[in-house]
Amino acid sequence: xxxxxxxxxxxxxxxxxxxxxxxxxxxxxxxxxxxxxxxxxxxxxxxxxxxxxxxxxxxxxxxxxxxxxxxxxxxxxxxxxxxxxxxxxxxxxxxxxxxxxxxxxxxxxxxxxxxxxxxxxxxxxxxxxxxxxxxxxxxxxxxxxxxxxxxxxxxxxxxxxxxxxxxxxxxxxxxxxxxxxxxxxxxxxx
Numbered sequence: 001x002x003x004x005x006x007x008x009x010x011x012x013x014x015x016x017x018x019x020x021x022x023x024x025x026x027x028x029x030x031x032x033x034x035x036x037x038x039x040x041x042x043x044x045x046x047x048x049x050x051x052x053x054x055x056x057x058x059x060x061x062x063x064x065x066x067x068x069x070x071x072x073x074x075x076x077x078x079x080x081x082x083x084x085x086x087x088x089x090x091x092x093x094x095x096x097x098x099x100x101x102x103x104x105x106x107x108x109x110x111x112x113x114x115x116x117x118x119x120x121x122x123x124x125x126x127x128x129x130x131x132x133x134x135x136x137x138x139x140x141x142x143x144x145x146x147x148x149x150x151x152x153x154x155x156x157x158x159x160x161x162x163x164x165x166x167x168x169x170x171x172x173x174x175x176x177x178x179x180x181x182x183x184x185x186x187x188x189x190x
Contacts, residue, residue, distance in 0.1 A: 021167055025174050028137060032130070032178060036185055039126045043189060049121040050190050051114060056107035057131075060100045061183045064138075067096035068176040075169040081159035083152065090149045090165075093172065097142050100179075104135050127186060134179055141171050 042048070074089025108128065111117075116124040148164050151157065157165055 015163055017163065017167055018170070021170060025171070028174075028178070031133070032182065035126070035130050035133070036182070039130070039185075040189065042122045042126065047122070049116065049123045051116055051123070052190075053127075053187055054107040054110035054114075056103045056110060057183060057186075060103035060107065061179065063096050063100045063103060064176050064179050067093045067100065068173050070096060071169050071172045075162075075165055078157050078162045078165050079159055083155065083157065086157065086165065087149070087152050090145065090152060094142065094145055094149065097138060097145065097172075101135055101138060101142075104131055107131070123190075130182055130186065134175070134182060137178075138175055141168065141175055144168055144171070 070089050070092035072089075074086050074093060077083075077085035077089055108131070111124065111127070116127075118125055118128045144164075145168050148168050151164065
């Protein structure tokens with residue numbers, strides 16, 4: 001069980017940080033639900049350029065799915081008190097997360113080579129907005145992940161005290177599931 005000061009827990013015993021994280025994730029779901037709904041409505045109106053998603057988006061999907069495994073490994077390791085495996089898992093997750101961002105940029109570059117720009121056709125505009133917004137959320141996760149890594153290097157986590165690792169794990173898995181949904185949506189509805 002996580003060691004958390006009583007002032008940071010709600011009357012339910014759930015840490016306040018976890019509740020706030022869940023509220024933030026619900027708001028992100030609403031944002032992306034609105035974007036994908038708008039995508040469907042605009043797609044039905046016509047004047048929609050059909051094009052294949054660049055291979056880089058397929059690669060990025062593989063990278064973020066793998067990063068969920070390394071994040072799970074990190075969390076499981078600290079629960080068992082293995083600090084070196086925690087660090088290995090966190091660093092692997094960071095590398096895969098950065099790889100995801102890099103391949104997203106490669107995908108955008110390929111779109112430009114294909115003549116698909118942010119403006120000019122709604123299909124391209126939606127694709128850029130949805131993918132960029134996801135990358136922005138992932139960038140926030142990467143910043144927090146780096147902070148967790150720094151604290152892990154300072155030996156600040158144990159099998160009894162790992163709430164920040166748990167929080168980044170929840171958020172990271174959320175971003176993974178969100179991306180898989182977005183990718184399947186964007187690949188299927190062209």
